[in-house]
Amino acid sequence: MSEELHDVRLVVNGTTHHTQVPARRLLSDALRHDLALTGTHVGCEHGVCGACTVLVDGKPMRSCLIFAVSAIDTEITTVEGLTEPDGSLGPVQQAFAECHGLQCGFCTPGFLTTITAGLAENPCPTHDEARDMIAGNLCRCTGYQNIVKAVERAAVLIEERTS
Amino acid sequence: MKPAPFAYRRPDTLQQALADLAGEPDAKVLAGGQSLVPLLSMRLAAPALLVDINGLPGLAEIVVTDAGVRVGALARHADVLSSSEARRVQPLLAMALQHVAHATIRNRGTTVGSIVHADAAAEMPVVLTLLGGSVDVESTAGPRTIPAEELFLGPLESSLRPDEIALSAYFPALPEGAGVAFDEIARRHGDYALCGVAALVRLEGDRVVEARAGYVSVNELPTVLDLTADLAGVVDEASLAASAETAVAQLEPDGDIHATPEYRAQLVRVLTSRVLRAAYEDACERNAR
Numbered sequence: 001m002s003e004e005l006h007d008v009r010l011v012v013n014g015t016t017h018h019t020q021v022p023a024r025r026l027l028s029d030a031l032r033h034d035l036a037l038t039g040t041h042v043g044c045e046h047g048v049c050g051a052c053t054v055l056v057d058g059k060p061m062r063s064c065l066i067f068a069v070s071a072i073d074t075e076i077t078t079v080e081g082l083t084e085p086d087g088s089l090g091p092v093q094q095a096f097a098e099c100h101g102l103q104c105g106f107c108t109p110g111f112l113t114t115i116t117a118g119l120a121e122n123p124c125p126t127h128d129e130a131r132d133m134i135a136g137n138l139c140r141c142t143g144y145q146n147i148v149k150a151v152e153r154a155a156v157l158i159e160e161r162t163s
Numbered sequence: 164m165k166p167a168p169f170a171y172r173r174p175d176t177l178q179q180a181l182a183d184l185a186g187e188p189d190a191k192v193l194a195g196g197q198s199l200v201p202l203l204s205m206r207l208a209a210p211a212l213l214v215d216i217n218g219l220p221g222l223a224e225i226v227v228t229d230a231g232v233r234v235g236a237l238a239r240h241a242d243v244l245s246s247s248e249a250r251r252v253q254p255l256l257a258m259a260l261q262h263v264a265h266a267t268i269r270n271r272g273t274t275v276g277s278i279v280h281a282d283a284a285a286e287m288p289v290v291l292t293l294l295g296g297s298v299d300v301e302s303t304a305g306p307r308t309i310p311a312e313e314l315f316l317g318p319l320e321s322s323l324r325p326d327e328i329a330l331s332a333y334f335p336a337l338p339e340g341a342g343v344a345f346d347e348i349a350r351r352h353g354d355y356a357l358c359g360v361a362a363l364v365r366l367e368g369d370r371v372v373e374a375r376a377g378y379v380s381v382n383e384l385p386t387v388l389d390l391t392a393d394l395a396g397v398v399d400e401a402s403l404a405a406s407a408e409t410a411v412a413q414l415e416p417d418g419d420i421h422a423t424p425e426y427r428a429q430l431v432r433v434l435t436s437r438v439l440r441a442a443y444e445d446a447c448e449r450n451a452r
């Protein structure tokens with residue numbers, strides 16, 4: 001017996017995609033396999049590592065803990081959607097490059113989306129708030145210090161770019 | 164690590180959702196999915212049908228009156244945590260919700276889902292039990308209200324029937340003269356607690372007339388102890404230490420891969436006196452206002 005497929009309409013980074021998926025397709029897999037947006041990474045697939053974090057209506061959520069069929073009626077932003085309209089690096093991406101906030105880069109998409117939402121909510125975080133902002137994401141390479149620096153640098157870049 | 168196949172419905176009326184559940188004995192409700200999706204992905208659960216309630220109208224509301232806070236089934240932990248009205252009427256909600264997972268999980272997970280999931284390591288079942296709250300549920304057979312003390316049957320087992328949807332949870336307001344506090348020890352902030360304690364202390368004048376504490380991750384069920392007898396005289400180091408010993412003796416903490424029974428008993432001891440003291444101070448402060 002073949003598995004029932006569902007028509008889903010996913011709005012990702014401002015583009016509307018129509019695709020057909022089984023109900024059990026995780027949003028993370030729909031993004032990567034069905035829409036070929038492989039920027040979203042998959043580490044643990046049970047909500048712990050944060051690599052798969054995307055923004056759903058502007059809020060960070062684990063794409064491995066949402067079914068694609070349940071993500072209709074939302075606007076999704078992945079790491080691919082964090083660049084500037086001209087294709088240059090967005091402020092959080094720029095800050096990671098400047099501060100050496102990544103080594104292997106596996107965890108990075110989840111950090112970038114989480115920090116983008118975090119700074120939208122709290123544009124001038126204290127050092128402790130910057131640490132707290134990334135507390136739900138795991139990185140096996142950097143030791144986090146440079147990621148915290150990148151949060152603080154990104155806050156400055158956003159301020160500069162918007163003033 | 165992918166879920167086994169299942170049929171999926173996303174009804175847009177409660178009637179339809181209840182009918183879908185009634186029509187398939189092996190169905191599960193999908194709310195925030197922050198506990199259910201991992202269970203499905205690890206194939207610890209493989210229901211035939213998921214009924215996604217995220218399309219149902221009116222369930223995201225948080226209704227606050229002077230009597231208490233009613234949290235709808237689609238209100239996310241983050242919504243409840245950020246409600247200043249809810250915090251005013253029942254401050255224990257926000258105190259405990261800060262410890263529920265990370266912000267990213269709280270953006271999707273629902274408070275009602277975490278209660279009916281009935282995990283003894285979860286904060287909100289204990290909060291509901293300590294406050295004497297309840298859950299409103301409905302099936303095609305009609306609605307009913309389940310008081311917290313009848314809700315939790317065992318690990319991950321609630322008294323909801325498979326065809327029932329929980330519509331809301333009700334947390335009574337802070338009583339006159341009372342104070343509350345919450346604290347827990349986890350390996351990292353946002354992890355499930357090794358031990359967590361919620362406490363409510365009520366004063367008449369400067370005398371303690373009620374002191375109760377609820378325990379997260381200590382036994383298989385959310386447990387609430389009445390420790391009034393130990394604190395009814397004076398509240399000082401000695402009486403707080405006595406209440407902590409009463410708690411350890413009554414709870415007989417469980418051991419698991421995260422903590423031996425002895426270590427957990429020590430956490431119960433330390434947190435009981437710390438959190439009862441904080442709740443007592445909270446009550447004194449509120450009474451002074």
Ligand SMILES: Cc1cc2nc3c(=O)[nH]c(=O)nc-3n(C[C@H](O)[C@H](O)[C@H](O)COP(=O)(O)OP(=O)(O)OC[C@H]3O[C@@H](n4cnc5c(N)ncnc54)[C@H](O)[C@@H]3O)c2cc1C
Nearest residue numbers: 047192194195196197198199264272273276277285286329
């Ligand atoms: C990494 C991680 C860390 C976490 N840490 C914590 C923590 O420290 N403390 C904590 O308390 N929780 C923690 N959680 C769990 C989180 O709080 C979940 O949100 C919560 O347990 C379940 O809510 P949900 O809406 O996601 O429910 P779901 O996952 O959708 O459902 C859970 C169960 O409840 C049933 N259910 C849900 N809603 C209803 C309803 N309205 N009617 C009938 N049945 C229903 C479902 O059928 C299922 O069996 C964590 C989760 C993750 C992934």
Ligand code: FES
Nearest residue numbers: 043044045050064
């Ligand atoms: S892959 Fe989603 S949190 Fe790890």
Ligand code: FES
Nearest residue numbers: 103104139140141
């Ligand atoms: S840079 Fe390698 S895991 Fe974070």
